[in-house]
Amino acid sequence: MPQYILLLHEAPSDFSNFSPEETQQIIGEYVAWRSKIQAEGKYVGSNKLKDEGGRHVSIRNGKARVVDGPYAEAKEVMGGYFLINGSNYDEAVETSKGCPHLKYNGWIEVREIDPVK
Amino acid sequence: MGKRPHSPFRTIRMASQSSDQINQSVDHLFRHRAGQMIATLTRIFGIERLDQVEDAVQDAMVRALRLWPYQGAPDNPSAWLIQVAKNRMLDQLRRDCRLTETTDEIEVPDGGEDSAAFANEIRDDQLRMIFTCCHPLVPEDGQIALTLKTVGGFSVSEIARAFLARESSVSKTIVRAKQRLREFEIKLEMPAPDKLPARLESALKVVYLMFNEGYSALEGEELVRTDLCHEAIRLCELLAGHPVTGAPKVHALAALLLFQAARLTARCDAAGELLLLSEQDRSLWDSAMVKRGLYQLRRSACGDEVSDYHLEAEIASCHTLAESFETTDWPRVLDCYEELLKRKPSPVVALNRIVALAKARGVEAGLVELNKLAEDRTLRNYYPYYAALGELLREVGNSSEAIDAYQKALNLTSSEPIRRFLMKRIASL
Numbered sequence: 029m030p031q032y033i034l035l036l037h038e039a040p041s042d043f044s045n046f047s048p049e050e051t052q053q054i055i056g057e058y059v060a061w062r063s064k065i066q067a068e069g070k071y072v073g074s075n076k077l078k079d080e081g082g083r084h085v086s087i088r089n090g091k092a093r094v095v096d097g098p099y100a101e102a103k104e105v106m107g108g109y110f111l112i113n114g115s116n117y118d119e120a121v122e123t124s125k126g127c128p129h130l131k132y133n134g135w136i137e138v139r140e141i142d143p144v145k
Numbered sequence: 146m147g148k149r150p151h152s153p154f155r156t157i158r159m160a161s162q163s164s165d166q167i168n169q170s171v172d173h174l175f176r177h178r179a180g181q182m183i184a185t186l187t188r189i190f191g192i193e194r195l196d197q198v199e200d201a202v203q204d205a206m207v208r209a210l211r212l213w214p215y216q217g218a219p220d221n222p223s224a225w226l227i228q229v230a231k232n233r234m235l236d237q238l239r240r241d242c243r244l245t246e247t248t249d250e251i252e253v254p255d256g257g258e259d260s261a262a263f264a265n266e267i268r269d270d271q272l273r274m275i276f277t278c279c280h281p282l283v284p285e286d287g288q289i290a291l292t293l294k295t296v297g298g299f300s301v302s303e304i305a306r307a308f309l310a311r312e313s314s315v316s317k318t319i320v321r322a323k324q325r326l327r328e329f330e331i332k333l334e335m336p337a338p339d340k341l342p343a344r345l346e347s348a349l350k351v352v353y354l355m356f357n358e359g360y361s362a363l364e365g366e367e368l369v370r371t372d373l374c375h376e377a378i379r380l381c382e383l384l385a386g387h388p389v390t391g392a393p394k395v396h397a398l399a400a401l402l403l404f405q406a407a408r409l410t411a412r413c414d415a416a417g418e419l420l421l422l423s424e425q426d427r428s429l430w431d432s433a434m435v436k437r438g439l440y441q442l443r444r445s446a447c448g449d450e451v452s453d454y455h456l457e458a459e460i461a462s463c464h465t466l467a468e469s470f471e472t473t474d475w476p477r478v479l480d481c482y483e484e485l486l487k488r489k490p491s492p493v494v495a496l497n498r499i500v501a502l503a504k505a506r507g508v509e510a511g512l513v514e515l516n517k518l519a520e521d522r523t524l525r526n527y528y529p530y531y532a533a534l535g536e537l538l539r540e541v542g543n544s545s546e547a548i549d550a551y552q553k554a555l556n557l558t559s560s561e562p563i564r565r566f567l568m569k570r571i572a573s574l
Contacts, residue, residue: 038211040207040211043207043210043211044203044207046206046207046210046300047176047298047299047300047302047303048175048176048178048179048206048298048300049173049175049176049298049299049300049303049372050300051175051206051207051209051210052173052174052175052176054210055209055210055213055214055218058213058214059213059214059217059218062214074214074215074216075215075216076211076212076214076215076216107211108214108215109215110215128214
């Protein structure tokens, strides 16, 4: 079965104005979505990435060059990813549509894993 | 977080266990934790850093919101949240260069232990915070808003919705209240024994007003208003449960609030229309809450003091414990109102007394007294007076005057649920 990665893009500032009550409720929505795709056998794994922008590594004149990735607090970041099973793009997209991320101003990039065989 | 071996993908079993923890967690877990964290961290870092503490707690909430969806909640969500908030505070303090590396030694209770001592510590932190927010030098509206924000974990937007106020004005109220705390150097501490009675009185008044705000207004967002009532009860039970603050009148107020709140669930019919006490389905009343009310009522009788709250609690108990509207102990209700009226004469208490009197001694007697009360100018614009008049006239079969009275009431209120109720009454005559 093909696998897809859902890259969750967001502006961190969108999350800063919720009350504790709303925070609990929104986490509950994500958890419910994840439990649902787990139950459907679609969930493979997920992780949050740190916001600090990471490092960009390249070779310049035969030497490794490392620069800090771009990070500005107001900017959009890739918050994290979910790896899921899906029979085709349509199904993967359908799965991502249920993700509460979309409700809270985020957007999702769906990419198919390209396996060797 | 570092203790657990970290595989790129946590096992699904672990993830789903954590999800259950969040789903099954008590109602308002985050809201209550936010309040507790603010109280505890303010004790540690000082009331002068209240704003920073609130930001740190908010940051911890945001971090949970952005992280937990991917990896599930940690095994002990409360401990995790307070640890994150504490680290934010320490980072900021280091940046401010006011403290050196020794800040690592600042001990923050992590909620990990379930010991009674820890529960007591959390409770005491919250009590100190209540007394600080409800300090008599803070303006009254500020006392309520600040208590809701810092002890209750309510957001400005939630407070605004509960009070039908603008967010900007709630913010200003809170800013002013904090200015007062600074101006008068009000400390985060339990009041000294000689100041306790007055300070307790002030805190009880805030609890009482907070409850009424949620209970009596019939418009606005139902959910957040009910939350206001429950928060008032939580604070009151907190005060009642402490050996120093658990005076008989605190128990009396707790009993009053519990008896009133027990009936919240039955106040409207299926269509959301308002129901009078006589029309409510008593089987819908919250019996667990009534039980808690009875417990508090018993404890309120421990001293020889009879406060206004005692009288109000007794009235509420008569209503809530009666098997039916008809079998309510009206003479006792009437006695309590008469005593209340002697203590704090007000047209509102006077009106309630007459309603009880009409039940205890007959509608005619009630009407005579109501007409006497009409001389009170303050009641001229008070719709409940005309609504009560309409009810009594309707009961004696005087339809035309009843309609007149309902009509006057209708002209005096803009509350939609009440207007619909009055119009239904007029239509039935």
